[in-house]
Amino acid sequence: MEERVIRKLFLGFIQIHILHHALEEPIYGTWMVDELKEHGYSISSGTLYPILHSMEKDGLLLKENMNVDGKIRKYYSTTPKGREILIEARNKAYELFKEIKD
Template identity: 80%
Template sequence: MEDKVLRKLFLGFIHIHILHHAKEHPIYGTWMHDELQEHGYEISAGTLYPILHNMEKDGLLLKKERNVEGKIRKYYTATSKGEEILVQARAKAYELFKEIKD
């Protein structure tokens, strides 16, 4: 039960993390997966790729396909809407952190 609750909470953090990096530079699935794992998120490709697709569908990410060594790689960057959402999410996260830090 606890794992299910934590998973729901962490999914929001993962969305914020994706937007943060997609604002800094174009990201792709494998890179983002590795980045999330570095921060302790246990996420499968079967979870990450639908998140990326849904964020694109919601207008938060823009996808561009590039040929990399003969394979098509999908790169994502934050849209202006995604950047606005990130600003709001950072403010809320900061406010929450200040409240719960002690």
């Protein structure tokens, strides 16, 4: 039960990470899994791709298929709506950090 609660809580953080990196440059799943691991999140591709698809459906990400070495790779970029949400999330995260630090 505790693991499920933690994963649910961290889902928002993961989505903020995705929006941030996809705003800097288009991202793809394997790269994002590795990036999240560097920040202490243990997430599989099987968990990440439904998150990406949901964010795309919500209009936060735009998917583009690209041919990379003969294979189709899905790249995701932050949409203008996703950028607005990211800015709002940054502001809320900053306010929360100020409240809970120390």
